[in-house]
Amino acid sequence: MQVDLSTYNNNWYKPGNAVKRFLWHYTNLVFFKSGWFPVYRLKVFLLKLFGAVVGKNVCIKPYVNIKYPWFLRVGNNVWIGEDVWIDNLTDVHIGDNVCISQGALLITGSHNYSEANFGLLMKPIKIENGVWICAKAVICGGVVCGDHSIITAGAVATKNCEPSGMYRGNPAELFNKRSIV
Numbered sequence: 099m100q101v102d103l104s105t106y107n108n109n110w111y112k113p114g115n116a117v118k119r120f121l122w123h124y125t126n127l128v129f130f131k132s133g134w135f136p137v138y139r140l141k142v143f144l145l146k147l148f149g150a151v152v153g154k155n156v157c158i159k160p161y162v163n164i165k166y167p168w169f170l171r172v173g174n175n176v177w178i179g180e181d182v183w184i185d186n187l188t189d190v191h192i193g194d195n196v197c198i199s200q201g202a203l204l205i206t207g208s209h210n211y212s213e214a215n216f217g218l219l220m221k222p223i224k225i226e227n228g229v230w231i232c233a234k235a236v237i238c239g240g241v242v243c244g245d246h247s248i249i250t251a252g253a254v255a256t257k258n259c260e261p262s263g264m265y266r267g268n269p270a271e272l273f274n275k276r277s278i279v
Contacts, residue, residue, distance in 0.1 A: 105215040113166050113187065122148050126164060133160035145170065153194065169206075173227070188220040193227035193245075202231045206239040226261070228278075235270075246276055 113119065125144055129135045141158045149168030155175045163183045164170060170186055172178075173194035180200045184190055187207040192198070204225075210217040221239030228246035231237060236254040243249060244261035253270040264274040 099214050101216055102214045103216060106217075107215065108218045111187070111218060111220075114168055118148070118168075119166075122167065130158070130162050130164060136160055145172075159200075179233070186223075187218075188239075189222040191222070191224045193225055193229065195228045196225055196231070197229075198225075198231045199233040199235070199251075201234040203234075203236045204231075205236065208239060246278065248276055 125148070129141060129144055135141070138157050142152050142156050145152050145167045150170040150172065152172045153174035153176065156172055157177045159178060159180045161181045162178055165184065165186050169189050170184065171191045173192060173196065175195045176192055177197045179198060179202070182198050182201065183203045185203065185205045185207060190204055190206060204223050206220050206223055208219045210219050223237055223239060224242045225231065225237070226243060226245040229243045230248045231243070232249060232251040232253070234252045235249040237243065237249065238254070238256045241255045242258045243255065244259055244263065246262045247259040248264045249255050249259060249270055250264065250266040253266050254268040255265060255270045257269070259265050259270065260272065262276045263272045264276050265271060266273050
């Protein structure tokens with residue numbers, strides 16, 4: 099068998115009506131993916147307007163890319179750094195007191211490499227309370243980052259991360275336990 103992308107078809111995937119997606123695309127481009135509007139409250143208002151559930155005291159820095167806000171839940175006291183990409187084709191839940199540092203990638207979609215047409219796969223991501231996703235870290239679909247875990251800079255989390263675990267590498271592996279004083 100060989101890969102045949104001419105047969106790729108994800109017509110079954112309906113992430114929202116076309117008008118809503120169109121409006122979000124340009125809202126995301128102007129207010130989130132640029133540095134023109136650094137006002138956090140405006141960004142939170144727009145996310146809620148498009149169906150996201152967002153808590154209090156949420157800081158969204160410039161150049162953040164969010165695929166579909168209607169699949170996004172963000173808790174209280176959350177910081178989302180510059181150049182973060184939340185590629186949420188399905189649910190992404192971010193708990194309270196979470197820091198997602200610069201350039202991190204949360205990616206819920208992938209492809210089925212065992213199918214000739216490279217079919218679309220989607221799995222949700224859950225980031226529990228007190229987690230730190232460090233700069234340039236990648237969280238793959240289906241992963242749960244347990245309470246107070248740390249995914250270090252450049253790490254790639256392909257499986258669940260236990261509470262208070264510190265993870266590094268590609269794939270991310272537990273190397274220590276977090277102690278908070």
